Amino acid sequence: MNGDIEPVPVAPPWKRDFPYEAQSEEEVTRREFARYLVLGAGTMAAANVGIAIWTQLRSINTGEPRAIVDLAAVDIGSTYLFHYPGNDDPAILVRLTDTEVVAFSQKCTHLGCVVYYEPGDEPDGGRWHCPCHEGNFEARTGSVISGPPTRPLGRIDLEVRADGTIWALGRHT
Template sequence: MTDRRPEPQPVAAQIWKRDFPYEAAAEEEVTRREFARYLVAGAGALALGNVGLAAWTQLRTINEGEPRAIVDAASVEVGGTHLFRYPTDADPAVLLRISDTEVVAFSQKCTHLGCVVYYEADEHRWHCPCHEGNFDAETGDVISGPPLRPLGRIDVETRDDGMIWALGRDTGS
C-alpha cells in the first residue's frame, strides 16, 4: 500500500523564488513590508508614550514649596491683597483676604504667557493686562481671554499665632 498523503505546498514566496531564481541587488536589506511594520511599531510606541504622559500629568499632585509664614492676618483687610514671593524669591505670588476667615493665594504669573496678574476689586477677579485674561478671584479658574489653565494655587491657612502661612504651591493643575 502506497502513502497518499499530499506533499507540503510551498508558500508563495518560495514558489516565486523557484520560478524566478535570481538575486536582486540589496535583497537582504529591509523590505517595504518590514519597513511598514517598523513604522507601525514606532507609531504604536509613540502613541503609548503619549497616553502614559497624559495619564501622569493628570494624576500627579505635587506640592512645591516649604510651609512658611507670609504675613500677619490682621494687617490685610477684607478685600485687600498682599504681594509675596513663593515658593522661591523668583516666584511672584499674591494673596486675597475674602472674609475674616477666608484667604486665597495664587501665583501672580498668568498661565497664558506669564505676565503678572493683579486683583480688580470692582470686578472681583484677577486680571492680566497683556491680553485681557481674567480669572476667578476665589478659584483662579479662567473666566475669559486666551489663558487655558487656572492660576497656580497656593495653599494657605491662618494659624493660631495670627499669621497667614503658605503651605505649598499646587503644580498639578
C-alpha cells in the same frame, strides 16, 4: 590708442569661496535671508512657549512651609505681595472675607504676565486680571473666566494658624 591697459575684473574672494549657480545671486541671497529670518523667529517663539509651559507645569505647592503675613495686617478686599515657592516666584494673596484668604502665583497661565486683583462691588466679588491680553480669572479658584488663558492660576495652599499668621503650606500632601 594711448597705451593704457584695461584692468581685468577680478572676482572678490567671497565669490570664489561660495560660487552660486543660481541665475540671480541677489534673489537667492534675499530668499535665504528671509528663510533664516523665519527660522530664527520660529525658533524663538517655540522657546518662549516652552519656557512659559515649563514654568506653569511646575507645581506651585512645592516649597517649604512659610509664614507670609499676619491676617490682621491685610484689610478685607486688600492684597499682599510675596514670593513663593522660590524667592523669584511672584505671588499674591487677597483677603476675601473676615476669615477667607486665597493666594495664587502672580504669573498668568497664558504667557506669564503679572496678574493683579480687581475688586468687585462686593469685597469678595473681584477677579484676577491680566492686562497683557485681557485674561480674567475667578477670585476664589483662579479658574479662567475669559481671555486667552486655558489653565487656572497656580493656587497656593494656605492656612491661618492660631496666632493669626497666614502660612503657605508647601509640600503637605
